[in-house]
Amino acid sequence: MTTSVAVLNQKGGVGKTTVTLGLASAAWAAGLKTLVVDIDAQANATWALGVDPSLSNLGTGDAIKANRDGVAGSMIVRSGWGEDIWLLPACGDLTEREADTRRENSVGRLARALKGVTGDYDLVLIDCAPSLGLNTSNGLAAASAALLVVEPTAFGLRGVEPVLDLIEDVWSNHNRDLDLAGVILNRVPAVSADAQDRIAELGKIVSTKSVWKPAIPQRVIVNTAHHERAPLHAFGSQSRELTEIFDALLRRLRRSVG
Ligand SMILES: Nc1ncnc2c1ncn2[C@@H]1O[C@H](COP(=O)(O)OP(=O)(O)OP(=O)(O)O)[C@@H](O)[C@H]1O
Numbered sequence: 001m002t003t004s005v006a007v008l009n010q011k012g013g014v015g016k017t018t019v020t021l022g023l024a025s026a027a028w029a030a031g032l033k034t035l036v037v038d039i040d041a042q043a044n045a046t047w048a049l050g051v052d053p054s055l056s057n058l059g060t061g062d063a064i065k066a067n068r069d070g071v072a073g074s075m076i077v078r079s080g081w082g083e084d085i086w087l088l089p090a091c092g093d094l095t096e097r098e099a100d101t102r103r104e105n106s107v108g109r110l111a112r113a114l115k116g117v118t119g120d121y122d123l124v125l126i127d128c129a130p131s132l133g134l135n136t137s138n139g140l141a142a143a144s145a146a147l148l149v150v151e152p153t154a155f156g157l158r159g160v161e162p163v164l165d166l167i168e169d170v171w172s173n174h175n176r177d178l179d180l181a182g183v184i185l186n187r188v189p190a191v192s193a194d195a196q197d198r199i200a201e202l203g204k205i206v207s208t209k210s211v212w213k214p215a216i217p218q219r220v221i222v223n224t225a226h227h228e229r230a231p232l233h234a235f236g237s238q239s240r241e242l243t244e245i246f247d248a249l250l251r252r253l254r255r256s257v258g
């Protein structure tokens with residue numbers, strides 16, 4: 001069965017792409033056939049997976065525009081990470097798609113494009129843009145679970161409620177399979193009373209059991225892996241601390257979403 005997850009937060013730079021790529025790296029190491037859907041016009045996941053978004057590939061924007069069952073199937077390319085990790089690149093004008101509010105049934109378009117396609121994969125990871133706009137709604141409508149990435153800071157917590165509201169909205173209007181799988185904490189300092197207080201506060205907003213452990217610390221190897229456009233798991237002992245964390249998070253994800 002395919003585990004299909006949208007990784008999101010309205011707030012920028014919190015680690016959505018880092019979590020998407022970290023989970024993809026854990027899947028790479030476990031030999032799980034994985035599809036990453038890049039729905040952010042910044043195309044960071046596309047680039048880090050070794051695909052140049054400026055090449056004239058078709059991609060997520062084209063799939064949304066086409067609005068036909070299974071049309072994304074022919075747009076998926078093999079990533080630079082090898083034969084298990086595949087990519088629907090952030091090509092096609094995603095900025096224009098974001099503004100497409102006049103089109104009928106806009107929110108179901110990505111789900112339609114992926115119909116009959118996602119079943120070929122063990123895991124589908126949808127990397128959303130820092131927005132709660134149409135493209136993110138499309139990502140949520142195409143997923144069976146949402147993963148929220150949060151930094152345990154005052155500003156980080158302020159953005160949580162609107163994301164929960166959007167998940168609720170997509171659930172009631174477009175996708176009854178959708179569920180908040182959990183919240184992944186990123187950039188958590190080892191010792192910080194403030195961060196621990198924010199984590200406790202977050203537990204009250206989403207329920208303590210929805211806040212997943214382990215949390216992800218800030219580590220330079222994350223940037224190195226992005227720069228090298230390689231999976232974290234390819235760095236051996238240099239990345240062991242983080243790969244063990246992402247392995248645990250992937251296990252948790254597969255257990256909770258099925
Ligand atoms: N745990 C971490 N340790 C070190 N660097 C990190 C960590 N998490 C994220 N970063 C760095 O912070 C920056 C933002 O991370 P990332 O791109 O994953 O966030 P994002 O939420 O996807 O951003 P956007 O909203 O722009 O899509 C990147 O340079 C990334 O390498």
Ligand SMILES: [Mg+2]
Binds near residue numbers: 044
């Ligand atoms: Mg990103």
